[in-house]
Amino acid sequence: MTATRRALVIEDSPTMRQLITLALRRIPGLSFVEAADGAQALEHLEHDRFDVVLLDLNMPVMNGFAFLEAMVAAHPPEARPPVIVVSTESGRGDVQRATALGVVEYVTKPVRGPDLAAAVNRVLAARA
Numbered sequence: 001m002t003a004t005r006r007a008l009v010i011e012d013s014p015t016m017r018q019l020i021t022l023a024l025r026r027i028p029g030l031s032f033v034e035a036a037d038g039a040q041a042l043e044h045l046e047h048d049r050f051d052v053v054l055l056d057l058n059m060p061v062m063n064g065f066a067f068l069e070a071m072v073a074a075h076p077p078e079a080r081p082p083v084i085v086v087s088t089e090s091g092r093g094d095v096q097r098a099t100a101l102g103v104v105e106y107v108t109k110p111v112r113g114p115d116l117a118a119a120v121n122r123v124l125a126a127r128a
């Protein structure tokens with residue numbers, strides 16, 4: 001029996017969140033919580049442990065890069081969950097910047113459910 005894994009979905013678009021969580025529901029043993037911006041997500045990180053984070057970049061209040069910088073500043077490497085960026089921004093500069101901040105996978109919108117699930121499964125397998 002596998003222990004429950006926890007995902008944090010950070011995405012401002014309700015439609016997009018629904019699409020992402022629909023894909024996550026197909027992964028056995030994975031539960032998730034949702035945040036609409038980086039600030040909400042940081043609050044969740046204070047109180048909860050996550051095995052994977054799915055992160056949009058373009059968001060109001062606190063965008064994805066600001067979230068990554070705050071997470072890196074507040075948590076030592078061993079306490080940071082691996083991050084998958086899910087974004088329309090796929091320029092080389094964005095990808096390099098995200099990678100430097102610890103992003104391990106990059107999924108470009110429009111998202112295909114199976115691609116997203118595959119990325120999540122790779123990240124979870126690497127942590128097993």
Ligand SMILES: [Mg+2]
Pocket residue numbers: 011012013056057058059
């Ligand atoms: Mg967005």
